[in-house]
Amino acid sequence: MLRAVEWLARQYPQAVAVASAGRRPLTYARLAEHINNVTTSLNTTGIGLDDRVAIALSNGPETVTALLAVLCCATAAPLNPTNAAAEFDFYLSELRVKALMIPAGWDSPAVRSARAQGIAVLEVSPVEKAEAGVFAMTGEDLVAPAHGGPPCGKDIALVLHTSGTTSRPKIVPLTHRNLLSSANHIRTTLGLTEKDRCMTVMTLFHIHGLMVTLSALLAGGSVYPIRFQPEQFFQCLDEFAPTWFSAVPTMHQAILRAAATHRDVIERSQLRFVRSSSAALPIRVKAELERVFNAPVIEAYGMTEAAHQMASNPLPPAERKAGSVGLAAGSQVAIMDGSGNLLPPGETGEIVIQGENVFQGYENNQEANADAFTNGWFRTGDQGFLDSEDYLFITGRLKDVINRGGEKISPREIDEVLLSHPAVEQAVGFPVAHPTLGEDVAAAVVLKSGMSAAEPEIREFVAGHVAPFKVPRQVLILDEIPKGPTGKLQRRALAEKLGLLVSDGTRPKSGTPYVAAIETVEAQLIQIWEGILAFRPIGIHDNFFEFGGDSLLAVQMLQRIEEVCGQRLLPTTLLAGPTIKHLGKVLLQQQYAERASLLVKIQPGGAKRPFFFLHGDFTGGGFYCLNLARHLGEDQPFYVLAPFGSDGRPIPSTIEEMAAGYIELIRAVEPQGPYVLGGLCHGGMVAFEMARQLQRLEQKVDLVVMVGPPSWNPPRLRLVWNLISGTGALLGLGPDERLGLLLLLRERVLCLYQLYQHVRGRLKEVAALPLGEQAGWALRLTKRTARGVASRFVAGNRHPQNPNPNGASPDEKLQESDPPNIYLRQLAAHGMTRHVFRRALARYFRRPYSGRIGIFWPIDEPVSMPGEPVLKWDQVIDRSLRWRQVVSDLEVYGLPGNYPTLVTKNVQLLADLVKASLDKTSAPQ
Incomplete structure (x- = not known):
């Protein structure tokens, strides 16, 4: 060398x-x-x-x-x-x-x-x-x-480990002669010269990446090594102008997924050919690569023991046969039967090789060498045949090695790690089909009697003992592991026996039911996953890797989460729990640990008036605000106000006190108006009260943006509240007791009013019926009404904020249980915040406001107005939601979606409408 x-x-x-x-x-x-x-x-x-x-x-x-x-x-x-x-x-x-x-x-x-x-x-x-x-x-x-x-040539230049069916990886020593011979064969096969430029995307601890690099250099060409990510690949493709690169099929598929957004780079590219090796390249992927890059794809066959290349398809105009790894290219290639006889073309057997690039044997492993060599031929463990023109076709593997996108994994190694877990009695690692990797790792375990362990715990245990790509993406906990007729474990039949085979476009048979997003952060994560995995719908308990995720897609997904949510997640987070629910929990946990102020500057912007937005997202963390700010434009300063209580500090008990507290925060940033305010749900109502108080302070408010504001108390309820407050004070009732009495009365009154409205409407309908049908209708109505009244009054006897008839609310239980970790403490804090906000809204009464307001309503959300039944948006007659009773300058917009999707999936549309409203009032300072 x-x-x-x-x-x-x-x-x-x-x-x-x-x-x-x-x-x-x-x-x-x-x-x-x-x-x-x-x-x-x-x-x-x-x-x-x-x-x-x-x-x-x-x-x-x-x-x-x-x-x-x-x-x-x-x-x-x-x-x-x-x-x-x-x-x-x-x-x-x-x-x-x-x-x-x-x-x-x-x-x-x-x-x-x-x-x-x-x-x-x-x-x-x-x-x-x-x-x-x-x-x-x-x-x-x-x-x-x-x-x-x-x-010199016979000296050992390189030692690598290779995985086999034994529990102990074998050492492959490669001499200088092996490396130089293989590199020269690759150079000759690909016609490499000093004018070629190779982008090295394969890792250099893998024989594939190392030999591609050596072959490029021995031709006098140049190399440009990168840590592979699709974005960096296309950046290098543009800046370095490589003439070729070699990768595994998984990488090729990742490149194709990102190609649509880099058409201009591809048009400028100077690729002479694209090479693929280390795993079977699907024919459709090969065709798509050639179409996208307008360059031939050269598929080759290699392994560590041969210093990489053994066979390769030739460059055009020579024939490249579909499904074949090509002609012998460096090694002599033959097909051998179980007795050591070489087979003629067309007959299937084990692929064997010999030549200067082939190693002489495993280090310190005479038993493995005795099995690996027959009559001077090295047995690859792969099965295939040669056609009449000596093109090699691989039909399968004789060994149990799991080929995860070119990374070879010994299932025995996984078995031994699993069996070292204190709760595991039996364990077996096995391959499952994967849409991009070809194969992935799964495991089945039987627990020891009286012991318990959950899948995340077992996966985390394995992750502490092996490299990330070896960690099983699924761990099934069984009463018994299925065995073959002779009582032996059949690794490659386990996936089918356990129902883990997946058809394109169907949900994996993992037994995990689909559960939709509840919080906004979950909706955002689902949107990211669906875009990257090209599968929908994704639920909050679905496993990233079961839906086609791999390590490359995981990197893209984590990068996208950082862009959208502003929080960096480590790859180990995904190993610990590859679900939306888990990632959302970790994001909120990190935010809770880092938050020091309720006021957060999201976007510095330019000369426009700052937009102060109350995100109102009690358990979702308000991560959607990053996208909202981005879509409003880089020149729009954007500040987020988190709900009181999310920082662990005391929560004001009234909307008026909350508004006053927020005003103090924003005036520390912007002492004088005009102000632009906004908020989601409860936050919108507080923003409205902030605007009223700022006007009383003789500060101008240009606009209040209310996204899905909550229901409100009718003005006549103020008289009831005043009566209860006065009477309660005379009777010695505390503020909370008086509020509880008001909520109870309101529940009863609304129940009776809605019952009256329902019966009134039905009576109008029955009046038009023939006389004979009216009696039957009246009987059915009486039964339904009795059941409805009973259920409503039973519900009303529960605590207004406690839907659990058996005791404390989930939020209160969290408070009482002294949560053992920061996430549970955070949930407890958010639960208390929600509870206080509801009670604060119950005693809040809107008053007239002379400024401008924009209401943005998610039309898939039901509309609940005081004194009326819950309606769909298209049933609502007064689209101002009765806000014109207190506001004269009002704009109302109906947008597709519900609360989570309005600020995630449809955030671009929301931002466009909000921006249009802001542009009407914004002016440089």
């Missing part, structure tokens, strides 16, 4: 080898110089030929140069930087690593594991203002001297 780097530096000294955004490109001459500096430093540290250096770096230019430097003087052992602590313990020990390369300042289980095993830790940091890939390295020196001299 060292001689190859030196030759490239002489042949293409000023050509770009490594590029990266925001960095100067690294030429081949500077690459060789930097590698020489690093290898000298490693030798000085005590690392040399035959020593093993683990590299736990994320994709980037430094990872490329670090790998090359280690390959040129020692043996590289690239590791997944997201591995769990137990995995680092195993890999570092098993590989007999002498040093570990990590990013500078990285706090990782890898560091703790290395320290515990006495392994030197080398910290890598990019050199400021230097070329892409140039890094400084610091770390302790080793006592043992380094073995000098450059490596």
Whole structure:
């Protein structure tokens, strides 16, 4: 490898080898110089030929140069930087690593594991203002001297682990000859030259990503390594103008999902071809890739033991056969039966290979080697056949390895982790079909007698022992695990036996019933999921991964949540509970822990008057306000006022006191008017009272926006309230007792009034009936009326705010139970806030207001006005909802949706109408 780097530096000294955004490109001459500096430093540290250096770096230019430097003087052992602590313990020990390369300042289980095993830790940091890939390295020196001299072809260059059907992953040692042979075969197959530019999207701890990078460099071309995300992919596609890239089918599908929003970038792209490997590429995905990028897709077949490539479809104009992984490309490929005989074309058997790129055997595993090699041929464990033109077709796998989007997972490894859980008696990991990954991991467990454990707890336990991609997306807790006729577990039949097979467009058979969103934050999350998963409807208890989610979509989803809700969720949050309900709970928990003020500046805006909005979302957190503010325009300053009590402080008992408290907050920001106010539901009513009080303070209010304002007390109820207040005071009743009496009387009066209205309407109908039908109708009416009156009066005897006849309300129970965590404390606080707001509204009476008001009503919500039955929007005669009794300058808009969807799914329409109202009054300060 060292001689190859030196030759490239002489042949293409000023050509770009490594590029990266925001960095100067690294030429081949500077690459060789930097590698020489690093290898000298490693030798000085005590690392040399035959020593093993683990590299736990994320994709980037430094990872490329670090790998090359280690390959040129020692043996590289690239590791997944997201591995769990137990995995680092195993890999570092098993590989007999002498040093570990990590990013500078990285706090990782890898560091703790290395320290515990006495392994030197080398910290890598990019050199400021230097070329892409140039890094400084610091770390302790080793006592043992380094073995000098450059490596030769037979020396081990790379060691990787590969998963099999055994519980212990096997070590694959690859020599310099293996790597260079494979890289040259890839270069030849793809016709790579010094004019090619490769975007490296595959991880560099995977043989696929590593060999794609080496083949591009050995051709004298340039590489641009990125941490794959669709947005970054298209940014690199535009800036770097790559001529090719290679990826797994999962990535290709993610790219296609994002392609529609990057048509201009695609039109400018210079892709010569697109390559796919490491998992079967669906024919429809291949066709779509070729249509979108107007470039041929080259599907190849590779594995770690062959230093990646064994077969590949050729470039046009040669034939690329649908469903085939192509012709032998580096290795000799044959088909073998169970007795070791090579089979003729057309016959199906095990795919076997041999050649310079194929390794010589697993390290320290004679038993595995005896099974893996027959007559000099390596048995891949895959099943297939060669056609008459030597094109290879793969028909299946002989092994039980789960192929999750190119990541190979040993189910036995999952079994052992599950069985180490104290409550698990039996366990089996098995594959389930996945729409984008091909396969995903599921598990079935039987619990020990007398023990209990829930699915989230078991998944969290597994997540602490394995990398995230290995964590089962479903864990079924069973009384008995189904077995085959001989009593053996049949992994690949379990999904069907347990009813986990999914058809396109149908809900997964997980047994989880559909439950719609209740809170606005849940509605927002559902909207995000439905857009990313391209499936609807999604319920709050549905599992992200059961509906087609994968790790790439999870990254997009978490990024979108951060954009929409302004809160960052860690990937582990999704592992702990991949449901809308869980994510909504965590978002609210984070907001509750961080909130320091009821007044939050969402959008600084420009010269317009600030819009102060009472989000009124007791349990949804008001996250919808981020989208509302964004749609109002970047030039509109936007402040959010959270409900009193959401910060844990005392809650004012009246609407008037709440309004006064909010006025104090907004005047600290904006001492003088004109003011623009608004609010959702209860918040709208408080905003109305704020406007009245500001007018009394001789402050101008340009507009009050009321989104779905609640029902209100009729003016004549004021006389009843005054009577109750006066009489109650004489009798020694406290304020709450007087209010309770008012609510009870109001309930009875409204019940009787609605009954009167109902009977009156029915009597008008019966008057038009023939005389013979009137008697039967009267009897049916009497029975229904009696049942209705009884149910209403029984309901009325309960606490006005307590629908639970058996005791305290859920909110009060939360208060009494001393909640053990912040989320329950938050629910208790929100429950009390809702309770106080309801009672405050019950004693609030609207008074005339001389300013301008806009009412925005969600037409799917029922309309409840005092003294009238509950109506649908199209049944309402007075669309002003009787607000014209107190407001003369009034605009009323009916918008599609209910409370949650109006401010989530339909927030763009709401914002457009609100903006139009604001524009009528807004003027630069």
